[in-house]
Every structure is written in structure tokens, then in C-alpha cells.
Amino acid sequence: MGDMIEIRWHGRGGQGTVTAAKVLADACLSKGGYVQAFPEYGPERAGAPIRAFNRISDHAIRMYGPVLHPKIVSIADATLMDAVNVTEGSPDDCIFLVNTSKDPKEVRLKLKAKDTQKVFAVDATKIALDCFGRPLPNSSILGALCKATGVVKLDVLLENVKKSFGKKFAQKIIDGNIEAAKRGYEEVREG
């Protein structure tokens, strides 16, 4: 990992998107990097579009403020592609990851992604429902993000999912989230 990697997350309030950014920061920190994770603070309502950001680097991070040119855009709710400009500021080598049941090729068309940009799709909500019975897609998205971007290794991520959920939830929920992260990693498809 050379330069700083900047990530923008699009989600809806209550979906766990901010938690996903936090878990990713923890995972990247535990392998010795420098990290930032922060949401954009606005009116905090369940269901409202929200953005969160990560910066990950081998060197100290000094830049504050929103990520303007994300190397990775992770979209936790496919309906946001119609509601907000999810491709704003995306560079030519941007990687998009979308939580959707649709075919990744269809998603590519929807995003009007450039040929140089990569598009991945994962049915993260379905995986979450299968694994722990609640439509909270962040663990499966994080698994998919590992595979699609290589920003962190799966075993490091799983450890941090365990740590993060271990503080608040029962073993059944933790195991379900671990399983969801693994399945996200396996089931993500490029289009």
C-alpha cells in the first residue's frame, strides 16, 4: 500500500454504515497503518442518506475534511444511486462496491462507470438476513470490500468484526456477522 487510500461510504441512517467505517479503521490500524474514520454530521434520522469516510495510509494522516476523490466508493443501499450523486469526484481508477441483488453488469450501466473504473456487486442484505436474520449489511459489505479492493486481509477483518461486535452483542450475532463477512468475501462479483 503506497499512497493514502480514501474511501467514501454511502448509506442510510440506521444501516450501520458508520460502524462499517469504524470496523475498517480498526482492522487497518491493527496491521500497523494510520487511519481516519468519520461520518458527515447532519440531521440524524433513520433512513436519511448519510456519508462516511475513511483515510488509510502507511504515513501519518494530516488531511481533515470530507474525501473529495475517493479511490473506493461503497454503497450500502442501491436506491441511493437514484437519490444522491454517488460517483461525484470519482477518479478514473475508482472501485465501486454496491449492495444489490442485481447483476454487476447492470450496476455498471446504472453508475455509468468508465471502462477504467471497477464495479462490484454483492447481495449483502440477503446474506445478512441468511446469517443473522436482520437486514444490516455492513459485515457482508466489509467482506466484499476486502475481496474487491485488498485494502485489508479477510482474517484481520474477521478478528476486528469479532472485537467490534463482541462488545455489544450475543455470541450468536457475532458468529452471524463473521459468517456474513466470509460470505460477502466469497459472493462479491465484478461486472
Added chain:
Amino acid sequence: MGKIVAVTGNEACAQALKQINPDVCAAYPITPATDLMQRFSSFVNDGKVDTELVLVESEHSAMSACIGAAAAGGRVATATSSQGLALMWEMLYIAAGTRLPIVMPLVNRALSAPLNIHGDHSDGMGARDTGWLQFYSENAQEAYDNLIQAFRIAEHLDVRLPVMVCMDGFIVSHSIERVEYIDDADVKKFVGKFVPVHPLLDLDKPKSYGPLILTDLYHEYKRAQHEVMTKAPRVVLEVAADFEKMTGRKYGLFETYRLEDAEMAIVVMSSAAGTTKDIIDRYRDKGVRIGLLKPRMFRPFPFAEMADALKHVKAIAVLDRADSFGGMGPLYSEVAGAVMQMDSKPAVTNKIFGLGGRDYLPDQAEYVIDELITIAKTGKVKTVKEYIGVRE
């Protein structure tokens, strides 16, 4: 070596308070400082600290209780933001005038009206003249480090004054970033045992606090307060030297970045200094000789040291995250004061930025540097005070 963690600025400051274990905290919640004291109150609840937490009905009462507890002979801390600090206003002067070493993280936030919960320095700058020492932190690590050093500085027998440790609301207080914690035992050793001076609770030696002093000696009292402030920088540097021995992290009265051979300088505090450093690197790569000076200690203000650090530059832009309406930005006024002590007189401009949490983006730093290049060439300043990052 301590533990490396990914935490928010608030979390890091709560951790510092936990490690310091003050005798008394009196607090009232206000965004964005709420989260800091709420985390600390969990430590109290869970028995991780011995602190007596006094939950009061306003910030005026919070500071009043802190003053009472400090005069009684305790190590005392609280935290606040914005309107909370504004409501403390009269008590801030009493804490300083009574020379009580209270330590207070101030999570910087804009002032009403209009209501705004986001970060700017209006609150801290409003307390500029209260007699508190003020430190501004660029990131969560600095907020944590400054808070630990603050107790040593405040309680030093040559100082014995209250200290505010500022960080940018939300931008730092609520962002998760890498922080290196110091081991509990090392913090405890560094801060040392609290030694009460003239405690009210020493009943064998009764004393009185808060006397009436009229025209006979008030003027002398205030001069004495000024004299004490002039002793603070030496203590601040001593404490910083000890801190560097413990952690390897170096602190001064201010930080300079690529300033030694610079032709132009930006003076800016807190998180915006971090962003500015990244942009300075980009201009340096193009051969532009631009540097940065980031004040850490705003009160007392290190005029002479700053004049020396800036003496070789031709043009300076001072970026204020607060305004004095109808006047100049508060940081500008201080830097201008320092410039007046120089033989060379660089051109100085004042940019007001980031009020109410408006993002300080790279293009704003670029605009400032581009203008500085022209000013350094021509020696002419078109507009002394200007708002940047304004939506037109």
C-alpha cells in the same frame, strides 16, 4: 511504549482524564463535548476512577462547583463547548483570578445565533481574556498529549492557573484516528501527586477566598496576574521536554513546518494546520517556498518567539476560525502584535475560514498560497481581511 488505538478525540481525552483520575469533575452536557464527559462518567460509574462526579444544572454551576472543589484542595477537571463556555463566562475569570489550577478540555464549537453545533474557535476566542492558559490541538493525539501536560502546567507552583485544552468540535472530537496511549503508570508518574496549595479544607489554618480589593490594590493584583502569565512559557517548555523524554513526541509553544527557508508563511491553528501541511508539500514540490506556523499555546501568546520564527518571511497569511465582527480575526491581531516587534515588516493578511464547521478544503489553502506568492512579489496587500470558502 503505550497502546495504539483507533479512537475519537473525545475518547482520547476521556482516557487521559481516566488516567489522571482527578478528585472532582463537575460537568453539564453540551454537544460536541457531551460524549467526552459521558465516557468519563462511565469510568466513574464502573469504578475505574475515584473521581467525585458532580452533575449540575448548568455550566455556570459546573464551573462554580469546580472553583469550590479546587479551592477546597482538589485536583479538578471539567469539559465544555460553545454556549456552555459562554455561560461559564463570569466564573472563568474567578477561576483564573483566584489561581485555581482547573483543567478543562474545550471542544471548540460555534456560538449562537444562528444555532450551530459544528466546530469553530468562537467559543475559545471569547474566553481569550479570562486569564486561562489556552492550548489548541491539531488532532486527537495532540488533544490527549496536551491534556496530560495541562495538569502539570496548571499545578506548577510558578503557574497555578486554569488551563483550557482545545480541539476542533466534530472534526477532531468525533473523528476516529490513530492515537498512541501512554501507559497508565507512566501518566500517573508524569502528572505526579496533587499538592494542594492553601486548601480551604485545611481547617487548622483557616483562610479566606474571594476578597474585595478596590482601588488600593486591584491594579497591582492584576499586574501580578500578568506577571504569572509571563512565567508560564518556561514551565510549558519544561513540561514538554519531560513529555518528550517519556513519549518521544515533541511540543513547543508553537510548531513550525518547512518554515526555516520559507519566503511566505501561513499561520493557522488546530485541524486546519494538518490540511495546510499537505497542501504546502504540494507547493514545495513545485519549488514554492511556503511554510507554516501553528500556534499551540494561544494564551499566553508567545510574541517574541513568534517574531523570531517569522522574521525572514516576506508575506504572512493568518487564518482565523473565528471573527471579531467589525475588528480583525483574533489570531491575526496577535500575530500583527508579534510582527510589530520585528525589524523587517512582512505583509500580513487575515483570512476568516471555516465558521460553523464549514469545511476547510484544499482549494482554500491553495487560494491563500497563490495570493501569498503575488504579495511576496509585489509587497502589496489588496484586502487585509477577507472571508474564504464562502458560498456566493
